[in-house]
Amino acid sequence: MLRTAAWRSRLVTALCLLTVGLVGCSPEHYPQTTLLPRGDFARIADDLLDTTVKWALLVFVLVEGVLIYAIFRFRGKPGDPEPHQTHGNTTVEIVWTVIPALILAAIAVPTVRAIFQTNATPAKDALTVEVVGHQWWWEFRYPEYNLTTANELHIPVGRTVSLRMGSADVLHSFWVPQFAAKRDVFANRETRLWFKAEVEGEYPAQCGEFCGIQHARMAYRIKAQKPEEFRAWVAHMQTLGPKASAQSPSAPSKPAATRASAQGVKTASAGGTVQHPGGAQGQAQGTQYATGNQLFMTKGCVGCHSLQAVNAPKGMVGPNLANVGARSYIAAGTLKNTDENLARWIRNPQAIKKGVLMPNLGVSETEAQAPVAFLRAHQ
């Protein structure tokens, strides 16, 4: 009796653990989940899945239930006589052909509706973003604002975003699990995807189609912002170009750094001449910045990376760095964007992301501090 009780309490504990485990499976713990739609497209997909899962669970419970019932009910014992030799039953067989057909019809109707909804032309006022997949990073271009950025897609909440997508090399798949779904990108055709974000926040996402050695390290962030925040971001980005007005940075505070970046960009686009930013307090900072700028030119960084968000050249091999200092991650979601990580990356990208197209440039440990300061200033 005591043994039974102990066994039962253990069973209850196990069930509790199982339940906790299942609660642990709730979508909030998974920032990349598809089950917590925060956009219209993703909701269509999720609703459709919900409908199907309900039917599937019903079928699962019924069929597995009947199977388990049969296992116990028809368990043979030694010496049993030969069971009745049935060969089939036309009525029963017709019934269990028709019932699945009806269930499928019940899910086919919402499926076809959802297919046409998700293939509809996006709203007229949609914000067009051009998406280009590269081995192994993402380029985002905003033709409406003449802006280019990389690996962090800024979008306004409440306005449909219409993606026109392509690839610079092999196949990739652009995936926005929280707001939409996946769409493959190709070098020889444009594919499209649209969605309207409903909840602001920063969300992780990553490439869906195997695209070579670093497919696993081709992640990006979706930054869904309130319309006014998005407008501010656009306005700020529009200062990061050759036409931006030069200001001298003073303190290494954020706005100052931003101005420094504006100047740095101007310098870079002006043909590589180095200008020392003025200001007494920013002198040390400025020296680092200038050295970094010089290294950026001489080590060949400039051959693959553009520093201007406005009028950025197309066809660059490496990600646009106009606002790299402000990004959450570097190297397409590989490392958190700290000064230390940035230095590690500049010195030895091949050790961190083997096969990445950025070669080891022979930057020494002491040298690395300057480009870090230079890039950090590009907010």
Added chain:
Amino acid sequence: MATRVLDQHQVQTAAGYGEKTGLWSWITTVDHKRIGVLYGATAFLFFLLGGIEALLIRIQLGSPDNTFLSPERYNELFTMHGTTMIFLAIMPLSAMFFNYMIPLQIGARDVAFPRLNAFSYWVFLLGGLFLNISWLFNAAPDQGWFGYANLTSRQYSPGMNVDFWMLGLQILGIASLAAAVNFFVTIINLRAPGMKLMRMPMFVWMSFITQVLLLLAFPVITVALILLMFDRFFGTHFFVPSGGGDPILWQHLFWIFGHPEVYILILPAFGIISEVLPVFSRKPLFGYAAMVFSGVFIAFLGFGVWSHHMFATGMGPIADTFFALTTMLIAIPTGVKIFNWIGTMWGGSLQFRTPMLFAIGFIAMFIIGGLSGVMHSEPPADLQQTDTYFIVAHFHYVMFGGSIFGITAGAYYWWPKMFGRLLNEGLGKLHFWLMLIGFNVTFFPMHVVGLHGMPRRTYTYPAGLGFETLNRIETVGAFILGLSFLVFLINVVQTWRKPRNAPADPWNGATLEWSIPSPPQEWNFAQIPVVHGRDALWEVKREQGRTALPEPARVSGAGIHMPNPSYWPLVSAIGVTAVFASLMALGHDKAGAWLVVASVALLFFGIYRWAFEPAG
């Protein structure tokens, strides 16, 4: 009674009747049973290799940001795991049963073309070795088993990795096509008198449909691989966008082959459990005709659903709708099969021997794989699921929960027939429970982690996305799964050491293979049987009013005309492999042309001698 043990006298007599021994007898064999054993043994070794590759993958994914495997090694392992399990394990394990059981079940003395059968095996063996030799060159295929263009182009995959894959698959394709022709003709032409099509055992029916699928699907991948070879070696641009080619063309060609391939992998298992369930329910298969026609229907529809692998390419609403609906349609005949299997058990007297456990496990697991399949027949939902672990979960429930459970049921069921020894029941049941638990612990969490956004084919994942716990559980499950096959190996070794003790008919079988000694003599049937109905052996037993027939005597085969052994199939197979190996040389250096000429000469020499050799 059913598991009578032969007495020692009979065992010795059996050995006395001229069974050939020695390595040379295996190399030159054209006996379908020996070729079946060779297929089985080779495929099982490849299965273990693929399993080890899977365990390495699971170790790597057991924790986030793991560096146990380098990215390129991981990409090689997932590519080779898939390629190995599909082409070198499941397909040839099915071929083991085709070889061994089709002639026995239809009452024939061998297949229609015994030397072609030997050729198929040797080509398969050499193709498998060719693929795996790539490890020694540190150039194992690394582009995925689906080899999507244009990652496979010379520009993005300059190494020999893709070459090994595309040429290896060509070699294996020749083996599959030759075998398919052989079994197709065998089933059509060599059935015993009275074995009408609608009296054939269900395993023979499903095998027959599989051969048709092979004959129609493999030419497509052959063409695709030739185009790829031209792209890589000779500078064409079929799949290269910068040269005006189209990577989507590859996807269409690949999946027109690739989806029927799924049915090539599962239909034999459908056949196996359609044999096992009636015998251990002591009741005929429920709805025989519906089982045949649902199999035919599945195969037919299997050619009309390929683009459901490509919803994410953005084909537009009309194509999406078409392929969604055809895919959903496949659920109907599949459902019919599942219901008929349960109908077979219903009202029976179920005997829970090891083969039956695996057959029931098959039904239970395949239901789950089928239901998740319906979930990604819906394009908008599939756009979230495709290329995530949800898909990995789905196809392992179909390929492992389906094919491997079915093949394992067949292994335990037919082991006594093939080797004259019954596998240990206790270890068999332990194998079953470990496999069932290990399988579900490994693959069920993949549904969850996939829907929560974990992509496939990634060598690692960062901490913080919530994937850690479930991945650790999956890794533990994978090792339980590995342990289950260790138990199977122990069972095999233990059984091997015992004398042949299996009677001809240990399970009260329904089909002709159980009417002859275990293992059968070279000529199978001293006298070709005459068939009077479905479940031919049950018919005989019923007519004679008994539950078991007397043990058939081993007889001298004097006067029975059997084909001569030959090594020309092996020479020809070496020629085929040499042709593709030399194409690799040619692809990297023009001087390789001489090797191609030499290899083609060897191939023609082998075929010439084969053609003019007296067949016996």
